[in-house]
Amino acid sequence: MQYWLMKSEPDEFGIDDLERCPDATAHWDGCRNYQVRNMMRDEMKVGDRALFYHSNTKPPGVAGIMEIVREGYPDHTAFDPEDPHYDPKSDPDKPRWFMVDVRFVEKFPHYIPLSELKKQDALADMKILQRGNRLSITPVSKKEWNRIVKMGRGK
DNA sequence: GCCAACGTTGGC
DNA sequence: GCCAACGTTGGC
Numbered sequence: 001m002q003y004w005l006m007k008s009e010p011d012e013f014g015i016d017d018l019e020r021c022p023d024a025t026a027h028w029d030g031c032r033n034y035q036v037r038n039m040m041r042d043e044m045k046v047g048d049r050a051l052f053y054h055s056n057t058k059p060p061g062v063a064g065i066m067e068i069v070r071e072g073y074p075d076h077t078a079f080d081p082e083d084p085h086y087d088p089k090s091d092p093d094k095p096r097w098f099m100v101d102v103r104f105v106e107k108f109p110h111y112i113p114l115s116e117l118k119k120q121d122a123l124a125d126m127k128i129l130q131r132g133n134r135l136s137i138t139p140v141s142k143k144e145w146n147r148i149v150k151m152g153r154g155k
Numbered sequence: 156g157c158c159a160a161c162g163t164t165g166g167c
Numbered sequence: 168g169c170c171a172a173c174g175t176t177g178g179c
Contacts, residue, residue: 007165032163033174056165114166132172134164162175167168 002043003140004050005062005128006102015052015063015107024104025069029077030085032097036137041072041098043139050102051140051148053128061113062148070101108152122147 006028008014018026031037048068054060074095078087090096117123127138140148 009165035174058167060166134173136164157179159178160176162173164173165171167170 003145007055009056059113064107065105066102072098075099
């Protein structure tokens with residue numbers, strides 16, 4: 001089993017939105033980055049766990065946990081001209097973009113702001129803390145995962 | 156295949 | 168709103 005961190009802007013779709021979805025499950029659509037596409041298509045497996053990270057908000061940080069409940073399949077929003085993430089170059093017969101399904105697991109009693117993550121020596125190597133990293137999905141090590149979950153649950 | 160221009164991300 | 172960092176596009 002692997003661990004991940006997945007970013008979303010809570011103004012668009014936050015952890016509370018996920019919890020309110022039917023079966024607390026949603027598809028993680030709209031990714032238009034090849035590296036992230038490859039992770040969703042090839043690497044993420046049912047049962048993997050992911051941190052739900054709130055980006056572009058005040059303050060940015062980790063809000064809780066979700067799990068992967070369906071492995072990579074074509075992102076149909078790329079085929080819809082009405083969709084803001086429409087990509088005419090993605091052909092239903094040869095889809096360019098993929099997504100996974102995620103299910104809400106828990107919302108942390110203690111939201112963890114990015115500033116707190118940065119203070120942890122144990123998390124210094126986290127992808128999300130590296131300069132210039134803009135990927136919306138990154139792998140998280142077991143050690144990092146355990147530390148963050150502990151922080152979120154309040155030690 | 157190079158690379159300048161442009162677009163996007165996302166913290167601050 | 169600014170801007171650094173990075174990805175993508177397209178002319179050549």
